Amino acid sequence: MHAYPQPAIALVAEMEAAAQAQPARAVAFQGAPGCNGHRAALEYDAGCLPLPCFSFEDALDAVKEGRADRAIIPIENSQHGRVADIHFLLPESGLSIVGEHFTPISHALMALPGAKGPFSAAYSHPQALGQSRHYLRERGIVPMAYADTAGAAALVREQGDPDACAIAPRLAAELYGLDIVEDRVEDASDNTTRFVVLAREPLDPFDLKGTQAMTTFIFEVKNIAAALYKALGGFATNGVNMTKLESYQIGASFAATTFYADIEGAPGEARIDSALQELAFHCKYVRPLGTYEQARKRG
Numbered sequence: 001m002h003a004y005p006q007p008a009i010a011l012v013a014e015m016e017a018a019a020q021a022q023p024a025r026a027v028a029f030q031g032a033p034g035c036n037g038h039r040a041a042l043e044y045d046a047g048c049l050p051l052p053c054f055s056f057e058d059a060l061d062a063v064k065e066g067r068a069d070r071a072i073i074p075i076e077n078s079q080h081g082r083v084a085d086i087h088f089l090l091p092e093s094g095l096s097i098v099g100e101h102f103t104p105i106s107h108a109l110m111a112l113p114g115a116k117g118p119f120s121a122a123y124s125h126p127q128a129l130g131q132s133r134h135y136l137r138e139r140g141i142v143p144m145a146y147a148d149t150a151g152a153a154a155l156v157r158e159q160g161d162p163d164a165c166a167i168a169p170r171l172a173a174e175l176y177g178l179d180i181v182e183d184r185v186e187d188a189s190d191n192t193t194r195f196v197v198l199a200r201e202p203l204d205p206f207d208l209k210g211t212q213a214m215t216t217f218i219f220e221v222k223n224i225a226a227a228l229y230k231a232l233g234g235f236a237t238n239g240v241n242m243t244k245l246e247s248y249q250i251g252a253s254f255a256a257t258t259f260y261a262d263i264e265g266a267p268g269e270a271r272i273d274s275a276l277q278e279l280a281f282h283c284k285y286v287r288p289l290g291t292y293e294q295a296r297k298r299g
Contacts, residue, residue: 003054003147005154007176008032012052019051019068026051026068027197028059031125031148034172036105038150040195041072044101054147056085060093063200071198072101078192080130087218087248087260090289096202097216097290105191107132110153110178111165117181123152124167127193132167134187141165153178197292205266205291212294213266214243219279219286220258227282228259234278235263238271243298256284264298266291 004012011033019026027048029037037059041050051068053059062068073090076082090097107128111119121142122129129136129143136143146152153172156164165181166172173180196216205213221227235242244262265272267288280286 005158008154028062028068028071032151034150095198099197115162231282234275
């Protein structure tokens with residue numbers, strides 16, 4: 001808790017106490033109160049008790065340790081791509097994806113009461129800075145990375161520097177007593193972040209029958225020529241729509257690549273089972289991360 005700027009500490013303590021009293025209602029998120037993870041938790045489950053955690057690892061640990069029933073974690077942004085480290089953290093966590101949520105992202109430039117600029121530096125999470133990079137560059141404001149958006153707002157309040165500002169949701173300005181200098185400073189009007197919801201136990205794909213499901217998994221193909229081409233062929237021949245495929249390296253050998261994938265459908269469907277069986281034949285391993293109901297129709 002004490003890794004947060006001073007203005008956030010009392011709010012964090014209050015929310016931690018509420019979650020500790022009813023952990024079955026708690027949803028962990030990364031960041032200080034007022035960040036987009038806080039917003040997403042309440043949008044996903046209006047009756048939940050949002051539990052702020054300083055890092056993504058802390059939020060995942062809160063679920064693993066039973067201090068929260070679920071965690072809601074950003075995984076990709078429409079404007080700035082995937083969220084750093086998440087593809088490594090999800091498999092390591094041992095948790096399962098049980099849902100997804102899309103949050104429209106709107107950033108506000110906020111500063112100390114009465115401060116109007118020009119500002120020398122803007123503090124925020126790297127994702128928010130990247131989503132507002134044209135705005136900042138045009139005004140000569142230096143982007144300064146911080147652990148989360150709302151925490152950056154609390155930091156500006158704590159430092160008391162009129163030349164500094166933060167890029168964060170409007171809620172952060174209300175919580176930390178800052179003035180909104182300019183609203184909607186993101187570079188794209190359709191800026192959206194996809195969050196995934198994680199729990200200790202996976203959903204049973206059978207319980208999702210009748211819904212439009214999404215299945216997420218990671219895999220590593222055998223290190224032979226055309227292995228990826230052959231591994232993915234089963235999705236085409238079985239008519240399975242793959243909505244996401246990303247690669248990333250694990251370890252320092254650079255000899256093997258791990259792939260992260262989303263497909264439409266659920267195990268138990270003949271076409272999905274056939275495609276996954278063919279994938280497994282060409283892979284060293286295939287590891288499911290979860291099957292869950294789509295929050296937004298693809299295509």
